[in-house]
Amino acid sequence: MARYSASEIEPKWQRAWDEAGTFKAVHDPSKPKYYVLEMFPYPSGNLHIGHVRNYTMGDVVARYKLATGHAVLHPMGWDAFGLPAENASMERGIHPGDWTYSNIENMKKQFSTLGLSLDWSREFATCDPEYYGQQQAMFIDFMEKGLVYRKNAVVNWDPVDMTVLANEQVEDGKGWRSGAPVERRELTQWFFRISDYSEELLEALDRLDNWPEKVKTMQRNWIGKSRGLQFAFSMIDGPEGLDRIEVYTTRPDTLMGASFVGISPDHPLAKELEAGNPDIAAFNAECRRMGTSEEELEKAEKKGFDTGLKVRHPFDTAWELPVYIANFILMDYGTGAIFGCPAHDQRDLEFARKYDLPVTSTYVPEGEEEGFTRPEDGGDAYVPPKSETVRYVKGFAGDELQTGEEGVNAAIAFCEKTGVGHGVTKFRLRDWGLSRQRYWGCPIPVVHCESCGVVPEKKENLPVELPKDVTFDKPGNPLDRHPTWRDVLCPKCGQPAKRETDTMDTFVDSSWYYARFTAPRAETPTVAEEAEYWMNVDQYIGGIEHAILHLLYSRFFARAMHECGHLPASAVEPFDALFTQGMVTHEIYQTRDDKGRPVYHFPNEVEKTDSGVVLTATGEPVEVIPSAKMSKSKRNVVDPVAIVEQYGADTARWFVLSDSPPERDVEWTASGAEATAKHLARVHRLASEVADAPEKGEGDEALLREMHKTIHDVTMGIESFGFNTSVARLYAFTNALAKSKAGRAAKTEAAKTLAQLMSPMTPHLSEEIWHMLGGEGLVAEAAWPKADPAMLVEDEVTLPIQINGKRRDEITVPKDLDKAEVEKLVLATDAVQKALAGGQPKKLIVVPGRIVNVVV
């Protein structure tokens, strides 16, 4: 009997699929198409076990859809531009392109051992000039459609390295390499007009039925549509031209509780005051030392600076409010100025208490029950949902008792009538800044000419290729100091001009790769008939960390591409169904050095003993931290290459699908991998023993019934992304097969079906078994088995009997037994008789086929 040897069978079947061209995507109008796409990887150089999980899930879907008669597109590529390549250059002197392509080569080799059903003929990397040249062509199209513009925006500036820093390169307000305090600096940068699509992007979410609700909720909140009041405070003796402060508020009903006006340190008024007041200049400078991220601003201690200026309250000219510059107000959102109402905003309340400003409630809970302390009396800010009815004690519009929503609407109406301000709809979504002051990205294809201004490159001159001869030994962007690349002639007037040296955000690259896969070698960004046939992506799979930015940008990009004729109208929502998978985690093994600092150990440096986990080398006890995100610095990583070498790809694939639900994290354990390998060997053994079964056996029907139930359950599991339940079902069926005394024919059928049902998950093993049992052709190309409905129905059901909601007994009855008959039988059971003690039940609930509850 042949032993199961993954290392022998896996390459064999991979070659067989290759030779048969099984996974080549073929545009075939006679078949329904299915496009399954996993978010493409960044070529870091090594496959991560998380990749294995992500791509195995997509592979299960792709192989299943192939078996159900679809023309499947399942492509792979590389999200290849970005910071790490430049960092590698600085550290090792290797060119970012060389580093990236050698990583790709390495990862592709690792990928090939997994037996994924990918069509590699469509592969590309976003750093291929062929790809980014098409991206540049689209950028020019977007410019023509007015979807791109330039404006000033702030960046993190490292004054020592003389370079722009990404948010993640700022640590505690300091540059990660130089350690110098980071400054905010304003630069002219390129933007996509995504905010023009705010309403559309919001409203279209309602039609994405196969997206997780949580992702849609996050996007809705991110777009942040709000209805509010815009009005201006007039200033008493303010600087000329700046004596009105425009504010936007979503809670105009709290206007009578206003206690101060706050402006951003980047507000024009703040900048004006800075010039004449060194204290203000110092305060603003301090604010600007913080990074640019909203997170940092919100987490920082709330600080303000009293400008000494006063504004008049719009309803009462005698009522004066102080004007503060405050570090938590963003110039980018609203008007860069707010009014603070401490009674109804916790942040404003803390600010007011810190600077001794008045607190005035405008509304209180409807009944103002005991236990409620008004904020002016030391309580917390009162911030009920807008839908809640409250009692207005300092309202000015609408009823005394009304919901917050009604209060807001009444306040807007009142202010419009009295001319104080007007109601406006605003969105939180900001335009997409795509400029990066870096080398390793797609060059923005424009030229700056002194006489013509900003001129797009001629399309026939695309791609604007990155120059190869660059170094990273000096700070800043190498494109900036590359004279032969930078200094060009204006495409319009032919006079000397300068190329734009900013490159594009890598989110641009990943915002249309899904469309490019439909025609990856075309000399236009897309090809109409291919996009028409293959789009949309039927199933998109990726991490939840992309819930907002990548997915929102892609949705915008598809719309912009449609406007420029690069995608059909039906593809403006490019992803029909979305699935967000969880991570693969691993225990951390930690000891402490003599100073008490943590020391981390690789999984192969420890062993489990009766007295706990210890270091193999020294026997020192190890602290085990479970379910931690894998990270190189914590050394809790497993290398998929080593796993595949040790156990085979099928074991790795089966393991990452089993146990945890796909959307949740799964913890990699050595014992789990070991057990998986054993299970697959068992399946192989069982299949090879089928031939030894007697011609005639017992329980053929029972085995086949179990088989059909398994077909049904596994299919349902795959279709609903319940791979872990499919796996559990397959375990159970394997156990049934092992115990069965059925005859050879039934066992053979059962084993072949088992192989088929396992084939999306363990494709190599399945091919081997299929072949061994005389299956025709490749199992990868065989039609998916169908469950016979007649084999699924049971004649009898077991009904649990509850008494007052607690299970006390059960009865087995014919499936379709009449409800009255069931009641009769239930009342006759010992348990019910005992509970009733001669009396009558208060209530008798019969849920047909499920449960009975007797209330006594």
Added chain:
RNA sequence: GCGGGCGUGGUGGAACGGUAGACACAAGCGACUUAAAAUCGCUAGGGCAUCGCCCGUGCGGGUUCGAGUCCCGCCGCCCGCACCA
């Protein structure tokens, strides 16, 4: 800080509002073996103390004949916060 999610035995988890713990891992016991490995079988939430009952799905309330599941309030962890990808 703000937005979103998750929380069930020693462990991973299963469970259309309907028998909580399927399926597996680890563990224990047994069979086979000179022995080990491999394989096969059995046990297993906690407690009272056996054939019955009580308690149990992060914590505290609520809705319901019935709640892991729905609602309210906490706690803990994870993801995102616009220049990481």
